[in-house]
Amino acid sequence: MKVDTLLTGGMIVTAQDRFVGALGIRDGRVACLLDSAAGVDAQQVIDVSGKYIIPGAIDAHVHFQDPGSPEREDLEHGTRACAVGGITTAISQPVNNPPVFDVATYRETLAGYEGRSYVDYGLHGGASSGNLDQIELLWTETGAPALKMMMCYSPKSYGMVDDGQLYRIMQILQKHDGLAYIHAENQAIVETLEKQLRAEGRTDPLSYLASRPSWVETEAVRRALILAEQTGCRVILAHVSCADSLEMIGEARGRGVSVFAESCPHFFTFIDEDIVEHGPYLKFSPVMRDEPNLRRLWELLAGGAVQTIGSDHCPYAPEEKTPGLTNIWDAPNGVPGLEVLLPVLLDGVSRGQLSMERLVEVTSLNPAKIYGLYPRKGHLSPGADADLVVVDPSLVKTLDLQDLQTKCPYSPYLGKTFRGWPIMTMVRGVSVAEGGAITGAAGHGRYVSRTN
Amino acid sequence: MKVDTLLTGGMIVTAQDRFVGALGIRDGRVACLLDSAAGVDAQQVIDVSGKYIIPGAIDAHVHFQDPGSPEREDLEHGTRACAVGGITTAISQPVNNPPVFDVATYRETLAGYEGRSYVDYGLHGGASSGNLDQIELLWTETGAPALKMMMCYSPKSYGMVDDGQLYRIMQILQKHDGLAYIHAENQAIVETLEKQLRAEGRTDPLSYLASRPSWVETEAVRRALILAEQTGCRVILAHVSCADSLEMIGEARGRGVSVFAESCPHFFTFIDEDIVEHGPYLKFSPVMRDEPNLRRLWELLAGGAVQTIGSDHCPYAPEEKTPGLTNIWDAPNGVPGLEVLLPVLLDGVSRGQLSMERLVEVTSLNPAKIYGLYPRKGHLSPGADADLVVVDPSLVKTLDLQDLQTKCPYSPYLGKTFRGWPIMTMVRGVSVAEGGAITGAAGHGRYVSRTN
Amino acid sequence: MKVDTLLTGGMIVTAQDRFVGALGIRDGRVACLLDSAAGVDAQQVIDVSGKYIIPGAIDAHVHFQDPGSPEREDLEHGTRACAVGGITTAISQPVNNPPVFDVATYRETLAGYEGRSYVDYGLHGGASSGNLDQIELLWTETGAPALKMMMCYSPKSYGMVDDGQLYRIMQILQKHDGLAYIHAENQAIVETLEKQLRAEGRTDPLSYLASRPSWVETEAVRRALILAEQTGCRVILAHVSCADSLEMIGEARGRGVSVFAESCPHFFTFIDEDIVEHGPYLKFSPVMRDEPNLRRLWELLAGGAVQTIGSDHCPYAPEEKTPGLTNIWDAPNGVPGLEVLLPVLLDGVSRGQLSMERLVEVTSLNPAKIYGLYPRKGHLSPGADADLVVVDPSLVKTLDLQDLQTKCPYSPYLGKTFRGWPIMTMVRGVSVAEGGAITGAAGHGRYVSRTN
Amino acid sequence: MKVDTLLTGGMIVTAQDRFVGALGIRDGRVACLLDSAAGVDAQQVIDVSGKYIIPGAIDAHVHFQDPGSPEREDLEHGTRACAVGGITTAISQPVNNPPVFDVATYRETLAGYEGRSYVDYGLHGGASSGNLDQIELLWTETGAPALKMMMCYSPKSYGMVDDGQLYRIMQILQKHDGLAYIHAENQAIVETLEKQLRAEGRTDPLSYLASRPSWVETEAVRRALILAEQTGCRVILAHVSCADSLEMIGEARGRGVSVFAESCPHFFTFIDEDIVEHGPYLKFSPVMRDEPNLRRLWELLAGGAVQTIGSDHCPYAPEEKTPGLTNIWDAPNGVPGLEVLLPVLLDGVSRGQLSMERLVEVTSLNPAKIYGLYPRKGHLSPGADADLVVVDPSLVKTLDLQDLQTKCPYSPYLGKTFRGWPIMTMVRGVSVAEGGAITGAAGHGRYVSRTN
Ligand SMILES: [Zn+2]
Ligand SMILES: [Zn+2]
Ligand SMILES: [Zn+2]
Ligand SMILES: [Zn+2]
Ligand SMILES: [Zn+2]
Ligand SMILES: [Zn+2]
């Protein structure tokens, strides 16, 4: 039996499985899973004894802001960050300039990505009040894994949808088994609270949190669930921050509603009062909650109430963030996160807060299935793309500025120490990063369309 | 690369995965999963092109009634039925004579099973009002996957537990990460209703159903959930019949409670009024519900609200059932089911009611994990026991008396036609049944202990 | 002891009480409640033996459409209908032309009412997206019992409020223990559904119902409850049509939220399919529901889940309604109801669906207290205004065109027979209607301000 | 107009009403309610200017323990305490020796009460596992306002009912619109926890609280609600201690279930940690909860979620309580409360925690209606019994040993100061207590049967 590459001695972990054995790669795909390396003829043998081999992470929530805002991020830098972070497929959010609101823009955006990416990538379509007549084609004529829509401005230039538009979009998507990807916060309430706080002269970081209390999210989540139940449309709720929201979603799932919950690394790391120290660098939406919520999030993640983790990587240029140091309202919302998505969760594994299988489920198998990338992505069975990460579970490292590959020169995670890091990332059998350094090349990454 | 047996050309389906490829077996274990058979040196090659290869079913709810009632069933006949039915591991319920209420009986029962089984087997311990002082040892000193307890008499000879005893048992099990396996119905209500119906002179089959309305189950399930939440004990609710119960359990799971739901093939086949035709042969508890409930059960199964399917195979001698033809109260509760567990679900797959992956999850991976048999059982990764079933998804067959291997000479399923049948069953790499005929031998089956 | 008028022999019924006795009136107020008439010196004695004496109804939901639309209704005609219908205080909705959106308009509207009314009257203030800066004064500087606001257009000319505005209004009212009176339907959904139905070419009456399914109301009610709970503002939900909404409100009340539910006579009379016969004459919003809902409404009314009944009397000129006969979308929303509010409920009393005490509670005491008219209105204790209705519980009469005093020359209630009718109405001790005929005079009715 | 007694100048308060005026009494009944005393010919005029006149309290939860335990309490002493406390009707619990389990005992118990009581009294029947065949007669052949039953032992000698018996009793009562009065705690859990605590050597007061955590009550309340909903029987839950229970009951009421909640003065006064100081003198069941619960109870009382307040007056002889000082398990459960029921609530009125109307509703009108004593009791309309209390709302007094009329020589309320005290109590027009001193006579009190 011949393979190109043979990884031996590792603990291979999938969403449900683990075994110590060997994994053979041929032509960029998994060729075999073996109990031993005996009798295999490999061009290259890599001994990963004592390490984990997991399917590469699929991050469906990345704002490359490309095209449009090269001062913030671009595909090259963003996917370099993916490579070192163990993210083998990144799905670009449509919140660019221009936003991905029709088939032509979808195609042009993809054309612009050609030959520039270090890892595989997808591209979401976008839905907003202005492009309802484009929704059906945007779904049927492109490979978009989901259409992204906002129940609040995020940012205002992208627009939002009211309940009627949301209902209409869900109706259309439901006909094609489409997926509505929803930022759920109550815009009118946020606006009112912000106006009141500004009128009171508040400019401090905590005032931003006060403008987006938990119920701003839970109310909108509940409304989205009602619409999901009425239309039968598949729905994923983006960046859920409240344990209460997750419980509501979990109960709807328990009743059989086709709804999924995404959460983000920052909600598993920071709490509300951290904004006092970090100010605009921890300004994003929804906001961080209190410490009991953080604890419940970890429990709910372990228990199954979170289906995917997305980074919501969304850098802004430093000069855009600094005005927020004196007036929190003057900074845009967003935080980088590609390099830390896996370390945050691996550190949780090291502390016993979730199993490695669960980590794989929420970072790889679930997103692959929810976003229609399965069976090429999301698992390591023979025939699947050999997208994988070798993890050193006992490596302890503190995030340092030079660990960052993103264009974004700041991170609230700097100085944080995690146990458990990716030490090699392979995309379709080719190493793209090792030990935090890029080993791949721009252009190795290919576009991945949804399959259904 | 050398293997003993190579299955080629099949669609290998696990709980999360599917791919067309080859599966190699060596020394009774899965040696490799391959994209092609090329370059493999196998003693035996079996071409299963066009068929599915799935992990063997694990049926955790089998009443062999052995020792104690050889006129009803015994290990030999029961495990022959498993073999043809695609059940590679059967876990014996402790409701025997003597019941498995202490370590000594556990060991004696196992000793009595030695050399008689056609498939692998486990043995649950039992808990009742009389053996609270044995619970801890029964869990820590045996390989019991769960302790079975009743919130109602089923049967009376086994006894039951009140809420205080249930709480105490859960407390003890929680300390050791044990599993409480609970038959949840409200005994006092059942008794009262039965007494009233008998006093009214009711002896017809429907009167039996009237003695166990849905809320008799939902109330007890809710109570069990409260205790699970208070103690933190892992709990599995046996043979759940009501969609409402599943929703309650699903909501508790959504909140992070460690609780699981088992349901049974008969609830996916029969509805309440079928008892008019079948009388005592469809007398079991909990009872069948109405047609809308049946439809919701299939939806909830597909949606994830059922974690395991157990047959609750529980035959009685024909002479015990026949008195029920004239007076429904005079028949004991129980129905056979080993041969039909997979066909009932495979037929659902053929009608699009659930995916093959989901079938594998509820019949194999989930029970393996819940009952601590994983990683030996429940999946087909290298190193796992080569327990598998080859399924012909397009075989249409009507269940006939001669298809039954159990001692029980009747079945309410006779005459029912299913699309999708097991055509070969392997236990640790050895064929034990093919085309409905036994190919294995008594004694091939081995005891499987829980691993944690 | 001297009184002006003595009613003798009647069964005096209040919200909690009933006794056979005499009621003395002096200077327009209740002077005494007596076990017998002995020893009382009365100018006028009215024997009402065999009849009920109940506090006059307070209808807080009347669209006089005055000023602005004299072709539809005006204060004279509307309050004549009140007089014969047993409504002794009518609170005018602010949905006039001009709408009552500021203090000046409030005062001008009241000035225009001077000397024209047959019964006592109040006037609600109005809130909409355009007058947020007027809310505080409108509450503190007028006697408005509530501020009325819409979560949907009803009609479009009045405007509506989004969640942020609703929240802001509730905040302001909460500071002054004010009352938000809310029409709760989801505008965006209604609009979307209507557009879809129109696009399908639907113009039939049932298509109108299809544009406002139950969840359009229940979703908005739930949202209003969330805002009520967040702000602590007192809230009354107008014209609740769904039993599910009432249960949600009841549960919030059970938790201690200060929220009230109003329902209307038409929801206790008509069901969805009645629109096929009546077309535009049964077009209003929210819409009628199915028959099981109607039955649940009566049960919930008896059980306490409805706090007030308002007529939502809202006539349109016949020529405005007739276009709806050919195209349901071409008719405006509204139905007259002043003359039938009490007969609909009294008929329910005669059928045993609610007690006379409960009728008094929802038609008089509760509205008096909720809207701040108590202690002058809403009961018959000494000192209270002698606003009362003599009811003949055994009078059976079919509503006929000549029974109508309103300007509106049609009614879907025509031809309906009720058991139980007002036979005399007194406002502050003066008879204003007897046996369906007007005995009072325009100008007897006085403005009633809220007292707190 | 002639009356025997005229109370003038007081603020007359009923459950819904208040007005300043005069109240005339003739032949023990209310003859008239007047706006002024002018023209009334009264034998006796009592000026109560500046005071409140409220309907006498009806305490449906009094353990006179008569016959059976004269060392604890008896009818004479108990009803003297009622008289000074403003309780004009006391309903005796059936938990005597012998317990009131059949018609004969009911009659004998009543016969024994003849001529001994200072206030009017009723007598509940009892239900337990042993007297199911007596339930129907006990309801139909006596004037019992309710049948009292326990879901736990309280005390063991009285017995309890299991769910089946409870269901059966509710079925029987439902046929006759009867009322099930239920002590809801989960016996099996209490027993288990107590056994565990004793086994740990715990004998301190807090260990008693640990044996009856909140969920012991909430679980049983939920179960009782399920049975109430299934049978349609009217149910009142005795001495509810948890705000969570009240919310569940409130939600069931919101759905239309006929269920009522009683709470007790001690739950509005003491919190869990007070047992450290008072030990056995604050030992009763259910137990006191934490401070947030106390705050929520007051809110829920004001908001309507409590329907009646009963004292659960249940004294034990001092020598029975003292062993609890060294070992909390050695004291019986019970606390006296007749003298403080009204002061505890009046003090709440003085602090603005509830209105006087609400106080009247829960202490008089509601119990009169729930227990079938209305229209003779519970209000002050002409024709009703002149049972009333004159309250001085500004009297501030500290409870002292000599204020107690009960036989019980201790009280955890001693030293507590309340603002608002009864200063005169009249039963059927006759003064029975004034200024804390007895003015009535044994034998003035009469038996009151339920009227329906
Ligand atoms: Zn977002
Ligand atoms: Zn985002
Ligand atoms: Zn069972
Ligand atoms: Zn069983
Ligand atoms: Zn309206
Ligand atoms: Zn209206």
Ligand SMILES: [Zn+2]
């Ligand atoms: Zn009790």
Ligand SMILES: [Zn+2]
């Ligand atoms: Zn008691």
